[in-house]
Amino acid sequence: MRKRIVSSTLVLCTSIAVAACSHERPAQSASGYEPGMAPASGNTTATTTAPTTTPAARSAPSAPGQLGSEASEALSDGQIAAVVRAINVAEIDQAKIAEGKAKEPSVKHFAETMIAHHAQAVKDVDELDAHLNLRPTDSQLVTELRVNATSVENRLSANDDPTFDKAYMMSQVDAHRQALDTIDSRLMPAVRSQDLRQMLETLRPRVANHLQMAQTILDTLK
DSSP states (O other), X not given: OHHHHHHHHHHHHHHHHHHHHXXXXXXXXXXXXXXXXXXXXXXXXXXOOOOOOSHHHHTOOOOGGGSSSOTTOOOOHHHHHHHHHHHHHHHHHHHHHHHHHOOSHHHHHHHHHHHHHHXXXXXXXXXXXXXXXXXXXXXXXXXXXXXXXXXXXXXXXXOOSTTHHHHHHHXXXXXXXXXXXXXXXXXXXXXXXXXXXXXXXXXXXXXXHHHHHHHHHHHHOO
């Protein structure tokens, strides 16, 4: 009889412990990232999944899906325009640093390409803002994007050793993944203007292409 009581007690304790563990286990986040800038355009070209070929590419410091900590933050078209502009301005500023410091021809050429492409994108955003009479306004998301971009710029500016090329290309893989994720998860679901939506759909495959370029160059660096 005593053996049965002990056995039953053990079973009961085990069941309670299992139930407690499963109750306290945090729910897995449904947000999985990784484009660019992770997933990209609405319906155009390449559905590009973030390349993860090298350890360098996998060591992305940012968690794009978490930007704008309030994922439920309702973005207006003016705020979306401000985000798009901020993303492009950050790319230009970082590329200008790389243009003067890069040693590898492929890295220098990439930086020059970023300046040209993203400068055109800024021009397009400004023209659309004027056409739609949008007033680009700040949001939690654009504030965090700018803070992150400034941090990257500061690190690149302070990097004067032979690792610069690799550091810049790693930052570009991260930045374009982040941009794609921002477009897919935050901007496309919130945009109202058809013209602004069309701009995002045009921008996305370009960002995805930049991500592929950055990853390919990074894979060639030692």
